[in-house]
């Protein structure tokens with residue numbers, strides 16, 4: 001990768017020059033080196049991966065801006081760790097830190113959730129009734145797991161009756177491990193699913209399937225276990241070349257695939273899952289299953305004028321942004337980054353790392369009255385764990401091209417130990433560095 | 440990965456070990472290297488006998504480094520899946536071997552009476 005910051009500086013200098021003044025070119029060059037002075041009011045909704053990283057980067061680049069972060073959650077959760085917790089490889093507290101510890105000095109944190117956005121009046125109202133006005137608004141609320149959409153299921157069942165819910169949080173991931181551990185001792189039918197909506201880390205359901213199979217093999221109980229994967233569509237993964245590789249691995253590992261099945265109900269008593277399919281409802285039995293519900297935008301965005309107004313995501317309510325600049329289609333002073341952004345793919349922490357500098361650069365350019373050339377190309381990465389100790393470092397963009405970070409060294413479709421080391425050792429450190437605005 | 444600059448790399452390592460431990464390790468490595476260079480300049484050459492004795496520790500260094508990596512992760516030798524894995528494993532061993540050799544050489548060279556120009 002080239003260094004986009006240099007690119008930004010030179011492109012901006014050029015634009016300044018073209019706009020008619022060498023003086024302008026000079027100031028925009030300096031704007032990069034020195035902090036930009038401004039009194040802009042910037043409100044960021046959500047202090048997760050994206051909101052925290054952006055707050056740190058803006059605080060670094062701007063002098064005098066009033067940056068307000070709105071999030072009622074006191075705990076910061078490193079979600080990529082949930083898979084490791086759910087596989088008994090890390091304790092629940094591996095993913096838990098505090099929201100406060102990552103925040104830069106000099107910003108305001110309103111520890112309530114946002115209840116309402118009025119983009120015409122440029123105000124946000126919090127659940128407690130605080131009204132915040134803004135010059136720039138950044139949506140970084142992540143997404144909502146719609147557990148209620150799975151009939152018969154409730155989170156208090158997790159860990160019992162063969163029910164796992166790795167997505168639900170670190171404690172639920174730990175309970176999921178108890179259920180998986182028991183299942184791979186006793187044997188039976190393992191049933192794995194994913195929702196039909198957009199979802200964060202679309203690789204995670206597959207990883208957990210691989211990990212369960214691996215445990216059974218290691219424990220010597222594989223012969224007593226049947227594993228079924230119910231795919232929501234006609235494929236396992238949206239990137240065709242990755243899909244094909246996973247399909248081959250599933251075949252090698254004896255994991256059976258049922259296509260076009262979307263989970264709608266669970267009967268924990270009978271241990272039956274019901275799926276919607278083109279042929280109508282289909283029942284599948286299980287002794288162990290990892291429930292992953294539909295994912296939608298949090299109400300504050302979904303019920304606002306900022307949600308997509310048409311198309312396939314109408315009922316999911318993602319923020320209607322330009323997929324290259326992360327800028328809202330109808331309200332140019334609003335950006336969305338992270339899981340809430342209505343862009344194809346891109347719901348991973350790795351995408352956050354690439355989206356945040358783009359939004360940051362466009363905001364700073366708006367403040368200085370220049371144009372930013374920064375573009376997000378859809379980069380997403382997924383360390384696809386295939387067994388404990390091995391993974392495939394799959395990276396791709398909007399166009400389904402593989403975009404390996406270490407071409408010729410770390411092969412994307414090969415099950416490698418180094419790719420596992422990246423997930424187990426380097427990923428959390430990189431994520432934390434990103435939160436601080438340094439990666 | 441976006442912008443793999445030295446600054447990013449340092450930030451990642453700080454997060455991996457905690458800033459205190461990381462910079463302490465960097466400091467220790469720097470002190471050993473500086474002392475080693477000091478010994479080289481003082482003696483104007485690598486002292487053959489000391490080097491041979493120091494090299495005896497190389498396998499221990501290699502094993503210790505590989506053991507350390509295994510200790511840090513839930514994976515092991517059986518997970519080596521491709522050439523790059525083997526390369527990383529070997530590189531870890533070589534780094535441990537060279538590191539410990541330099542350390543032992545430096546310590547031996549600094550021990551009183553072991554220095555050829557002394558007396």
Ligand SMILES: Cc1cc2nc3c(=O)[nH]c(=O)nc-3n(C[C@H](O)[C@H](O)[C@H](O)COP(=O)(O)OP(=O)(O)OC[C@H]3O[C@@H](n4cnc5c(N)ncnc54)[C@H](O)[C@@H]3O)c2cc1C
Nearest residue numbers: 046048049050079080113114141142201338339348349350
């Ligand atoms: C099981 C699992 C495995 C994963 N594995 C990987 C992986 O291997 N690699 C990878 O790159 N990514 C992975 N991810 C995805 C990654 O964790 C997310 O994509 C990332 O956290 C998105 O960041 P975000 O800031 O958009 O959302 P989040 O980090 O979820 O933060 C959103 C924040 O917004 C807050 N919020 C919500 N509603 C409101 C409101 N109304 N007002 C104010 N604040 C609000 C929330 O409290 C939260 O703090 C995984 C996720 C899961 C669940």
